[in-house]
Amino acid sequence: MIKSIVINNFRCFEKACFKGFKQINLIGGLNNAGKTAFLEAVYLYKGYNFKSSHLANLYKFRHINQDKLRPILERQFYNDLFWQQNNELTISFEESFDDDTASLRLSLSLDKDGFITVDSTENRLKNIISTVFLPTDYKLSSIDIVKAYDEIEMKGEEEILLQAFRVIDPEIEKVRSFASNPISLYIRKKGGNFLPINFWGDALNKMAFYILHIIQNKGGILLIDEIENGIHYTHHFEFWKSLITLCIKYDVQLFATSHSLEMIKAYNEVAKETQNEEICNYFEMIRHVKTGEITANVMTMDMLEYEIAKNQPFRGE
Amino acid sequence: MAGSRIIVESNNDQYFFDALIRFLEKDNCEIQSTEIDWEVQSAEESIEKPTGLKRAILSTFNDITKGKYDKIGIIWDLDTLTKEERIRQFNNAFRLADAESSYSVQFTEMTETNQFVSVVINEVSVDVACHLVNLDGKGEIEDILKAIKTQDSPIADCVDKLLPECLNANHEKELREKDLVKLWINHYIRFDTLVKNNRNQANTKWENVMKKRSDIFDFGKEVKELSEIKEFLNMFMNS
Known part of the structure; x- marks a missing residue:
């Protein structure tokens, strides 16, 4: 589990140090506060294994059409990774430990031909873990969702998905995949017919993506940008309950961002009610008033509860 | 700033x-x-x-x-x-x-x-x-307020004087000095500074007294505390 990260010269971070990560981490802050860039930093640092696809995925997270960009050369994209697009700098990510274990480091720089060169300490390579990033408009294709579902059904864990769906709609009776046209995951309500998941609302689809990724990503890291998207506030509490329970069960470390007051409140309430406060933290991403650097106010669930109760600002305002 | x-x-x-x-x-x-x-x-x-x-x-x-x-x-x-x-x-x-x-x-x-x-x-x-x-046991906010009143306070003073005597005569529980001052303030803001028709919650709620009727106290008066x-x-x- 990652507990801290120092980020240098990456995206909007000239020099930033974040610590206090727990298993479940929710991040709030103003627009352009660096929340998505922070998720990208964790994605690169914990998951980058020298495969170009890992770097190329950063295109997708920013919703950039890779085909259209290719003629502009990847160099422009790489420039965007650097703080203030200054490609003479070196991007670095570093993780240090309380017990003075040697710190882990990943650094990226551009060579004179515009190709990225990567340097990683040996011990970081040994600590690479499966890291999944779900951007704001993330969608799984019907085929991928069926594959993921079949995988969990083969493990006999399909009931978990059904239970999670019932949080959104208690009338849901059955979930299964069909290879018939169209290939999809199908859902049936009491007294109804099977319908492909694409015909159901955003909340069910999001729930499916998140849960399938947690189950598939055992022991890994899940990064979710704007977690509240598509989920009605009346479902937030039960949604968090399912998510936290599954992250514990599958030993997944979660980093999620949110702008939603209701979502943050629900997170706090669930952590308190399920006595999971010790594994949950909230981070308010802000700019340091003096240095201008991006930093985070780290709040325990106790403090977050206090800030909510007192109507204090805790989302970067 | x-x-x-x-x-x-x-x-x-x-x-x-x-x-x-x-x-x-x-x-x-x-x-x-x-x-x-x-x-x-x-x-x-x-x-x-x-x-x-x-x-x-x-x-x-x-x-x-x-x-x-x-x-x-x-x-x-x-x-x-x-x-x-x-x-x-x-x-x-x-x-x-x-x-x-x-x-x-x-x-x-x-x-x-x-x-x-x-x-x-x-x-x-x-x-x-x-x-x-x-x-030194002095200068609690209610004490200060009592000392800086701007209006006559016959009702609050009377209750303040007679209540301890009455309690004492009837062997009822004793009220602390602190409680008596709080009662004085309550009587002052409700009975001594409002006519009967205005003695409603809006006029006696402490927040409203301090926001809208704070002239019943003289904040300029010289009181050490x-x-x-x-x-x-x-x-x-x-x-």
């Missing part, structure tokens, strides 16, 4: 101090108050582990890093503690907040009331001071 946060014991105290600040600005046009935010915490906490005060301070740390405040004050009733015990309690609250926070905190311990000490939170420096009311509070509040205002 950053403002101040003053932590007080109750909403009622906050309304009183707010009224006093409004008066100070009217009284001396050269004084411009900075924006003061109030934070209310119960004073009934242990000296060694003041959890509520710690939370209020941690919350203030969050705002300091955003540049909202450059001064923090604590106004507390001495109650049954000694001055040294109260100051130790405040220092403990800062120490606990430091231990729990992710910030780098350099804290100079308070050793005296009404004096700023410096606290640096993630390289942002703020001034911190505390003020104790009710020293009141002057000390004014001096303390002036430390949080820009001249």
Whole structure:
């Protein structure tokens, strides 16, 4: 589990140090506060294994059409990774430990031909873990969702998905995949017919993506940008309950961002009610008033509860 | 320009101090108050582990890093503690907040009331001071209010005089001096300063009294304990 990260010269971070990560981490802050860039930093640092696809995925997270960009050369994209697009700098990510274990480091720089060169300490390579990033408009294709579902059904864990769906709609009776046209995951309500998941609302689809990724990503890291998207506030509490329970069960470390007051409140309430406060933290991403650097106010669930109760600002305002 | 946060014991105290600040600005046009935010915490906490005060301070740390405040004050009733015990309690609250926070905190311990000490939170420096009311058993806010009344108070005075005698004669429970003063204030604001038709909740709710009817008290009157509070509040205002 990652507990801290120092980020240098990456995206909007000239020099930033974040610590206090727990298993479940929710991040709030103003627009352009660096929340998505922070998720990208964790994605690169914990998951980058020298495969170009890992770097190329950063295109997708920013919703950039890779085909259209290719003629502009990847160099422009790489420039965007650097703080203030200054490609003479070196991007670095570093993780240090309380017990003075040697710190882990990943650094990226551009060579004179515009190709990225990567340097990683040996011990970081040994600590690479499966890291999944779900951007704001993330969608799984019907085929991928069926594959993921079949995988969990083969493990006999399909009931978990059904239970999670019932949080959104208690009338849901059955979930299964069909290879018939169209290939999809199908859902049936009491007294109804099977319908492909694409015909159901955003909340069910999001729930499916998140849960399938947690189950598939055992022991890994899940990064979710704007977690509240598509989920009605009346479902937030039960949604968090399912998510936290599954992250514990599958030993997944979660980093999620949110702008939603209701979502943050629900997170706090669930952590308190399920006595999971010790594994949950909230981070308010802000700019340091003096240095201008991006930093985070780290709040325990106790403090977050206090800030909510007192109507204090805790989302970067 | 950053403002101040003053932590007080109750909403009622906050309304009183707010009224006093409004008066100070009217009284001396050269004084411009900075924006003061109030934070209310119960004073009934242990000296060694003041959890509520710690939370209020941690919350203030969050705002300091955003540049909202450059001064923090604590106004507390001495109650049954000694001055040294109260100051130790405040220092403990800062120490606990430091231990729990992710910030780098350099804290100079308070050793005296009404004096700023410096606290640096993630390289942002703020001034911190505390003020104790009710020293030597005098100067509780209700005492001050009773001393600065502007209206005649026949009903409040009469009840105040006769109630202890009545209780004593009937061997009923004794009321503490503190409770009698609170009753005096209640009677004063309801019966002595309002005509019968206006004696409703809107006119007697403490928040409204302090916001709309604070002229039933003379905040300019020379009362030692009141002057000390004014001096303390002036430390949080820009001249």
